[in-house]
Amino acid sequence: MIQLKISPHSKQRIMHTRLKSFLFNKYRLIGILTVVLVFSFTFTSLVSYNVTRTSIDSDAKTKILPLISDNIYSEIQKELLQPIYNSSIMAxxxxxxxxxxxxxxxxxxxxxxxxxxxxxxxxxxxxxxxxxxxxxxxxxxxxxxxxxxxxxxxxxxxxxxxxxxxxxxxxxxxxxxxxxxxxxxxxxxxxxxxxxxxxxxxxxxxEVGETLESYRKRFGHLIYLIDSEGLIQIHPDQDLVENTNIRELEGLQDIGDNILRNDDVTHYYEFRTKNGEQTLSARYLPDLDWYLIVEQDQTQALEAARLGLFGNIGIGVVVTILVIGLVVIVVNLYISKLEETANRDELTGLYNRRKMDEILSREIAFSKRYGEPLSLMMMDIDYFKSVNDSYGHHAGDHYLVEFAKVLREEVRLVDYVGRWGGEEFIILLPKTNVEQAKGLAERLRYAVEVMQIESGRGLISRTVSIGIASAQSGKMDVDEIIRHADEAMYRAKQQSGNCVVVW
CATH class of the missing domain: 3.30.450.20 (PAS domain)
Structure with a gap:
């Protein structure tokens, strides 16, 4: 039986081909999902049209108004409780x-x-x-x-x-x-x-009145606040503030006393004005000793019921867009995850060799264009083979993971850390001259020297040999800077390890 060996480059090409195929099928999937959602919302809107007309009053009192009242309550807390908190800090x-x-x-x-x-x-x-x-x-x-x-x-x-x-x-x-x-x-x-x-x-x-007016425009309800005596304290109509009691408002003369219950339960009332049926919710705010009043005009709600069919279809379109958007986001995140996996070393989570080659090419080009210095570190863990021989491969993998953590903790956010292969690692330092790179390398060398890892069979402690090459103003190409850093690292190894050598 003949077995074909696939090169890493071929594997990458196959992965990219599969990704392209997946992207093509993604759009077909989104098209089918869009048709299904639009049809479903249209059909359910037609079926529920008559039911919506008869149940809208009940929904307003049991669902819509409570939800909006809670949302507005949260907004009011942000607007008024924060100043109370800040005045307390002053005191x-x-x-x-x-x-x-x-x-x-x-x-x-x-x-x-x-x-x-x-x-x-x-x-x-x-x-x-x-x-x-x-x-x-x-x-x-x-x-x-x-x-x-x-x-x-x-x-x-x-x-x-x-x-x-x-x-x-x-x-x-x-x-x-x-x-x-x-x-x-x-x-x-x-x-x-x-x-x-x-x-x-x-x-x-x-300004507070404008905020309430913005709530009215956003939620479609009249919102205002009264004190414990029923006197209006905050209202979009400034003429009513401190001048009008809730008992004096049209339709509220008979229920004004019932509204002023200082308990934490939200109460709902119905009343009539010259404009038609109204629904009101009253919620006591103990921190302010005020009441939050939210009024809903049922006339508008009943008018909305007559347009419910088109409204539901419109909502269906919006929900469809949201769902499709969510699907696109999830799919793109999945693709990004695949690409991230292809760029990362599975054990340490560092960039792999292919990704570091790509980054190095890009940064070398940047360095040449802008005349910025750039340094590269190649490092090899001294006598790492003995870790696997003495403590087992599991312990060796654990050491590599902890070693990678040390590298990430010591470098800057703009630096790139990768696993070059086996126990060899690479660090690319943009905008860094050789002296700065040597200083970092010494810190890394010392951090590794003092690092001890518990293996179950005893503590593991190793050192690292580091080689540095620097491309001043981008005067090296990719292969050259890698070769110089590699040569410097091997010279460090030849000096019994645990040292830094600059090419």
Whole structure:
């Protein structure tokens, strides 16, 4: 029986042929999958059209609205809880406490501090109000001294009397000519719990309102927040903020009291306005002591039901695109994995000889073009055969794996490490002259010398011989630099190993 021996080059050519064949079949597979998905979505849309019309109201209350409410809740947490967290950090900042205890002597220090807070986090305002001097410090200096008889300062005295660690207050910002602002206020105390004042940040109401408006456009729902008394605190319509109670809104007069339940359960209500049927969800936010209100216009949902057939088909097209995209991604990842496998040494995970040849050719060309230095290391583990003879091939493989780890840990991210064959390894160092390469080689030699591997039969310790060749300004070709590095490595071996030789 005649056995044909296939060369490595032939194996690579066969692999590339199979990859091309697979790529050709991939497009045929995607075409079939697209037809099946489009047909399936169209058919199911036709069948479910009448069912969708009758069940849309139930779906809105049990599926759509809860999901959107949860998504918006997560978004609101990001928008408002982060400023609360940052104001808490300010209230626990040693700099601020020490500055106050030192007598508030240098106003510029607190101004710079508040400026950094404002600019770093993008807040509209940052402030500190001193309990000792009643000074209202903000990011440009001292705004004023607060007084109990000033209606703009009532919040401060109410907050101090409340004993709460923090709260939210909607008010006009006197520092910016009355801009409506959400202030996050936090108590400042020393280590003994003595009250020092109030610090915090401010969010521009119009920007928060714009955020809610963007939610409305994205989710198709009206979103706003009310306090525990039902007073609107944040709303896309700025005229309603701090002026309108939820009980005064059309259709909500009879259910306003039921909405204001301070529990953690999301409640759903139905009501009617001149525009038609509406559905509302109310969720209590304990961190803010506010309620998140999400309103859905059922009239639009019923209108959407009449267009449900085309909507479902459109969704089917989108899902089909997503699925096809996912298939393409998975297939491409699989192909990339095949190519990665073809370029890596199976045992150590380093680049194999074929890939290192390719990289070296590319980097030599780069070096010649731009006149950059380039160095190459060839290394051989001294007396490695005795490892296999004394400890077994499994131990020898384990040593090679650990040896490869040492090489990866010592080199830069821009360097290339490969297994040249057997116990020989190669490192390509772009933009590296011979002195720099020698320094790295000495570090590698020492790291290998002190490396000890447990084999089960005792510790394995070996050394390495390293040869270096350098192509200054790309004046060597690939074969020449490899030959020089190889010759230098063998000269190192002839010197009893465990040394570095430069060609």
């Amino acid at each position: 626990n900042d040693e700099f601020l406490v020490e500055w106050v205890l030192a007598g508030e002597q240098d106003t510029e220090e607190i101004v710079r501090y508040l400026q950094r807070i404002k600019e770093r986090y993008g807040y509209f305002s940052a402030f500190y109000i001193s309990a000792r001097t009643n000074n209202y410090y903000y990011y440009e200096g001292i705004l004023k001294q607060i007084r109990p008889e000033d209606e703009h300062d009532i919040w401060y005295y109410d907050f101090v009397r409340s004993g709460r660690h923090y709260d939210l207050d909607v008010d006009n910002d006197e520092a910016t000519s009355g801009t409506l602002t959400i202030f996050i206020n936090h108590r400042l105390e020393d280590n003994q719990g003595n009250f020092l004042g109030v610090t915090g940040v401010g969010l521009k109401m119009s």
